[in-house]
Amino acid sequence: MKIDILTLFPNMFEGFKTESIIKRAIEKGKVEINIIDIRDFTPYKNNQVDDYQFGGGGGMIMMCEPVFNAVEKIRTKDSHVILLTPRGKTYNQKKAYEFKEKKHIIIICGHYEGFDERIYSLADELVSIGNFILTGGELASMMITDSVVRLIDGVITSTSLEYESFNDNLLDYPVYTKPRVFRGMEVPEVLVNGNHALIKEYREKERRRITKEYRDDLL
Numbered sequence: 001m002k003i004d005i006l007t008l009f010p011n012m013f014e015g016f017k018t019e020s021i022i023k024r025a026i027e028k029g030k031v032e033i034n035i036i037d038i039r040d041f042t043p044y045k046n047n048q049v050d051d052y053q054f055g056g057g058g059g060m061i062m063m064c065e066p067v068f069n070a071v072e073k074i075r076t077k078d079s080h081v082i083l084l085t086p087r088g089k090t091y092n093q094k095k096a097y098e099f100k101e102k103k104h105i106i107i108i109c110g111h112y113e114g115f116d117e118r119i120y121s122l123a124d125e126l127v128s129i130g131n132f133i134l135t136g137g138e139l140a141s142m143m144i145t146d147s148v149v150r151l152i153d154g155v156i157t158s159t160s161l162e163y164e165s166f167n168d169n170l171l172d173y174p175v176y177t178k179p180r181v182f183r184g185m186e187v188p189e190v191l192v193n194g195n196h197a198l199i200k201e202y203r204e205k206e207r208r209r210i211t212k213e214y215r216d217d218l219l
């Protein structure tokens, strides 16, 4: 799978690609992630990519040409072009599974006051990550990429995906590690007695209890 992220701020992605699970997924060849600088595609002098809006009003608007040039250079028939904007449908785990099946994803990150309206015509899909406004799409693109890459076969152990939060709309069960007693708080007995049928039953019950307690809107 290939993910191309179009941005005006490539440096924001440095740690993202060079740490932990995403780094290993890239090294193992499970995913190719390219951070593409939209400025490299502007036809204007001084790397200009934004300008004032017609009709007046504050803030700079991202111009059409650099974004169109970039998308048209990298898009193929297998590409799915996602534009990040508060206008989009809210992203969720179901979408993450859907995006995981794509061969090539292009994510366009906006910045400043917004995109020139004509840029929306490039998108196959508009996506928002929540009902709040970010300074740009960069963090949103990292969230989406992160959630998709971890679903790719062989990126994390498949047992980690089996019972995790939001599959079947239940949150994950509680987990513990050493020490068995910490400041008087004990690891539940069932988890240390080695009876796997009981452990499975306990975890199923706990998923329901935790979801009801913290997120009963999911039930």
Ligand code: ADE
Binding pocket: 084, 085, 086, 110, 127, 128, 129, 130, 131, 132, 133, 134, 135, 136, 137, 140
């Ligand atoms: N750009 C600005 N705010 C955003 C949001 N909530 N989701 C996606 N992209 C955005």
